[in-house]
Amino acid sequence: MIYPEYIQPVSLTDLWGKFPQDKKIYFLAGGTDLFNYLRDGLIDASSSCFVDISLLKQLDGITEESENIRIGALTTFSTISESGLLKKYCPDLVAAAKVLGTPQIANRATIGGNIGNASPAGDALPSLAAHFAKAEVANSKGSRLLNISDVFAGPKKTTLANGEIITAVVIPKIKVKAGFTVVGTFKKIGGRKSHIIAKASVAVFAVVKNKSVDYISVALGAVGPKIIEVRNISKILSGKKVSPELTEKCKDEIRKIASPIDDFRSTAEYRQEVICPLFEQALNEIVKD
Amino acid sequence: MEKNIKFILNGKEVEVTVHPVKTLLKVLREDLGHTEVKAGCEQGECGSCTVIIDGKIVNSCIFPVGQAEGSSIITIAGLCKEGELHPIQKIFIEEGAVQCGFCTPGIILAVKVLLDRTLSPGDEEIREAVSGNLCRCTGYSKIFSAIKKAAVYMRTKK
Structure with missing residues (x-):
């Protein structure tokens, strides 16, 4: 070999x-x-x-900053799924970490790797996009912050130059009005329950009081060459109460913006069919009386 | 570009001179003769090659041995104490939770980590703990009841 x-x-x-x-x-x-x-x-x-890079311990761990949560690139998904900080600020990312791979994989796979691998099916990515997270990218001259969506050039391709490294991901903390709570979840569909790579996935992150939505952000995975942020959903639901009619409007937006393809894992037709119910499931799980 | 790599294997220090990108699975089986670690899919899917590294289960088939330097690794052979099987192993045999036996080392190590954490695991917790280990013989129900029995046994013995 x-x-x-x-x-x-x-x-x-x-x-x-x-x-x-x-x-x-x-x-x-x-x-x-x-x-x-x-x-x-x-x-x-x-x-x-x-x-x-496994010995670069300064790249490992989750810290709270005044405006952001910073997750070092070497942080594993086992660590993410148990993080109290992330449960508070990014419950959707915690939900994604819990269903990523198997326990064996989650003990090893890192958030930096999930970003760098740039798969449209990467489980952490819809959540990071929904939070408008930034990746910290470093080279020998210094470091810069890139919007997470600007890291991806296409399936399995990044905009990073050879030798540039993702050192952390920075997630802005949401401001929460009195009486409201931060909620979020991640749903994916695959061929079985455990250890699946998504045929389609969705992250929903919101600030709510029962069914009243103050803020919502939705991103889709595996239904396009890159992660898709569905920005219009926040226009439909922010400041409103979730109702069957508004949910239908959100689903229309998703249908319009999803652009799945056929590949070895699934078909475009199937992905287009399941993405809306997946979103609805996620929304109903986090927004309820 | 071979490298000297030292780690603790089942309580004993070992040293190998291999390429650091060689998988831990291959080093354990080929260089150290530990064929109790099973080579299944060799792509991180099936969990047959599971070992415990510093208290956590990993797939040794996608683990570069260079990262094993200084760590403590436990294979299924490391659970026996002075020739005596670990209670989990005994109960798996009693319950008939072993058929062809190929997945068993990995499953028992995953159970060991679960029961090190809690001796009162919930049903869902048990299923999750072994969700990275595929068994194609038993249909999991005997494995599941063996794990429950092992938890009760170890809890009452404690």
Whole structure:
């Protein structure tokens, strides 16, 4: 077996000095996607370098800042699913983390990897899009914040240059009116219950008081080349009470904006058919009397 | 580019000189002779290759051995104490929760981590704990009842 070049930097500063100039850089964290690409020949080992970032402990963990919640790129989905901070501010992301992969995968898979892998079916991504999260991207010269939707160039493609690394994701904290609460959930559909990659998925994040909606944000996964934010839903529901009529209007918006394709996992027709009920299920779960 | 990698395997320090991107599964089976760790799908789907690393279950088939440096790894062989089977293993046998046996090491390790955390797991918690381990023989009901029985046994013995 041909292995890629491998380096294991011990700090971020150490990282930049070590990059081989002529190789395609793959950052290795939990390896849950990377190892399968290597085995399936999707990575040309001889012209690649795996940069193992697992020792960069400053990239691991969830912290509260005055305006944001910051999740280090190395934070695993097991950690996310148990985070009290995220349960409070991003319940939809916690819901996504709970259904991502298996316990074995969730112990290894990282949020940075989920973003970097750029799959339209990535479980954390609809939620991050619904929160208008930003990815912190670093290179040897410094770092910048990118809107999460601007990280993706298309299925499995990012806008990042070779050797640029996602160091964290930054989620703005929502302001909550007195008497209202933060709610959110994530729904996906696949071939079975456990360990599925979504054929279609939806994240719904809202600030509500029973059925009254102060704020709502919805994003769809696996029904387009990238994650889709359904911005018009906030226009339909904000400041209103959820009703069957308004829910139908939201579903019309989703039908208009979803652009699924046929692939090895499902068909465009099926995805288009299930995305609205999936949204309705999510909405009914979090907005109720 | 091989590297010297040291870790604790079932309580004993081991050292291998291998490429750090070689999977832990291959190192355990090929370099260290630990064939009790089963190679199933080798793509992180089936859970046959499950081992416990620093208290957490992982699929060793997609785990680079370079990241094992300094960690403590437990395989199913590490659950036996002085030739005596672990209560979970005994109860799996008693309950007939083993048929072909291929998934059993991984499932028992997943159960070990669950019961280390709680000896009163709920039904859903049990199902979730072994949701990363595929069994194609038993249909899971005997596995499920063995786990419940093991929890009760370990709780009353404590």
